[in-house]
Amino acid sequence: MAGLSAANTLTKNKRDVLIIDKGINPGGRLSTKNHPLFSFDHGAQFFTTKDSEFNELVQKGAKNKEIAIFDHPQKGPVYVGNPVFKSFISTLVSPFNIVQNALVTKIKKEVEKGTRDWCISIENSKPVYANNVILTMPAPQTHAILPEFLTELRQTSLKAEYQPCIAILAGIQLSHDSALILNKNRSTFEPILLEKRNISWSIGKWSHGEKNNTSYISIIIHASPKFSLKNIERNLNQLSHELWGEWKSIISEDNKLNISVLPEQISYLEGHIWRFARVSRIADDSHMRTNMQHSIALAGDWLSGPRIESAWISGRNAAISLLAK
Numbered sequence: 001m002a003g004l005s006a007a008n009t010l011t012k013n014k015r016d017v018l019i020i021d022k023g024i025n026p027g028g029r030l031s032t033k034n035h036p037l038f039s040f041d042h043g044a045q046f047f048t049t050k051d052s053e054f055n056e057l058v059q060k061g062a063k064n065k066e067i068a069i070f071d072h073p074q075k076g077p078v079y080v081g082n083p084v085f086k087s088f089i090s091t092l093v094s095p096f097n098i099v100q101n102a103l104v105t106k107i108k109k110e111v112e113k114g115t116r117d118w119c120i121s122i123e124n125s126k127p128v129y130a131n132n133v134i135l136t137m138p139a140p141q142t143h144a145i146l147p148e149f150l151t152e153l154r155q156t157s158l159k160a161e162y163q164p165c166i167a168i169l170a171g172i173q174l175s176h177d178s179a180l181i182l183n184k185n186r187s188t189f190e191p192i193l194l195e196k197r198n199i200s201w202s203i204g205k206w207s208h209g210e211k212n213n214t215s216y217i218s219i220i221i222h223a224s225p226k227f228s229l230k231n232i233e234r235n236l237n238q239l240s241h242e243l244w245g246e247w248k249s250i251i252s253e254d255n256k257l258n259i260s261v262l263p264e265q266i267s268y269l270e271g272h273i274w275r276f277a278r279v280s281r282i283a284d285d286s287h288m289r290t291n292m293q294h295s296i297a298l299a300g301d302w303l304s305g306p307r308i309e310s311a312w313i314s315g316r317n318a319a320i321s322l323l324a325k
């Protein structure tokens with residue numbers, strides 16, 4: 001988000017922009033897992049908007065039906081991907097030059113020779129040269145590639161702290177009749193929400209096969225920060241089964257669904273570890289985030305707040321700071 005936002009502001013100001021991203025797909029932590037039957041946003045779940053520029057984009061996404069409004073039980077109406085964030089992100093990315101699957105291993109400037117260009121090394125690829133650089137990766141990854149001579153920016157990148165998150169993606173396939181039994185106490189196929197014990201957030205979304213009379217539930221389970229931190233080095237497959245078992249047991253205790261119809265073997269179960277999921281401490285305004293002399297700026301949620309919209313604002317701020325040169 002921070003990278004797309006920076007690109008958006010720079011492009012509006014007639015700068016040539018190249019986005020380099022190590023991810024296979026764009027979006028970073030606003031991430032969608034591709035699957036033919038199920039749809040999973042296994043990173044960020046929902047967002048709100050206050051910033052007028054970001055809100056304009058979101059309203060465009062809502063008009064294109066890429067974004068939908070979801071009634072969060074505590075927060076009220078929030079925005080979610082419809083059915084996932086993928087198409088919204090694809091639209092945001094479309095105006096820009098972007099290379100995916102490109103891990104930046106180093107950025108270098110030969111200061112002593114008075115070189116003005118940055119040389120950006122990419123794993124298994126030719127380096128790229130640029131007059132200006134905005135780094136929008138999480139703080140630890142930023143720190144790892146910032147050169148030694150940028151002492152203050154390196155210090156800034158040490159200020160942020162993160163909580164990890166273990167995310168589980170579970171897909172269930174049911175006959176339409178079983179889906180109706182499972183759902184017996186409810187009038188419609190509403191999302192199945194859960195926040196209890198080791199699970200800090202879980203949502204199950206329904207979809208229905210048009211021809212084969214089958215219903216699909218795509219379930220995201222986010223383990224609590226405490227559980228995630230304690231178990232992050234454990235076997236992910238084991239954790240997936242454990243958290244899936246916990247999900248089922250809470251659902252049956254709460255008598256929310258008639259889980260007797262759930263199949264023994266679910267159709268899809270995968271775990272994902274977000275080591276830097278939610279920023280728990282941001283680098284505050286007193287910490288330097290732009291070096292004008294060397295034409296480099298930092299952006300990301302770790303500089304402005306642990307939210308999608310904050311990441312957007314930080315990207316724009318970084319671009320504006322370099323444009324001011």
Ligand SMILES: Cc1cc2nc3c(=O)[nH]c(=O)nc-3n(C[C@H](O)[C@H](O)[C@H](O)COP(=O)(O)OP(=O)(O)OC[C@H]3O[C@@H](n4cnc5c(N)ncnc54)[C@H](O)[C@@H]3O)c2cc1C
Pocket residue numbers: 001002003020021022023026027028029030042043044045046047048102103104105136137138141165167222274276277278299300301302305306307308309311
């Ligand atoms: C499980 C989870 C749940 C969340 N829930 C919510 C929520 O409900 N609402 C909300 O507002 N926010 C939520 N967040 C936080 C939200 O996702 C982030 O605040 C936001 O997406 C951060 O955007 P960003 O651009 O700063 O960073 P990122 O999305 O992390 O983007 C960083 C980019 O840098 C790339 N990168 C990293 N290292 C390199 C490298 N060496 N070379 C090239 N590219 C590199 C990555 O591929 C990535 O694309 C959640 C996050 C997680 C993980």
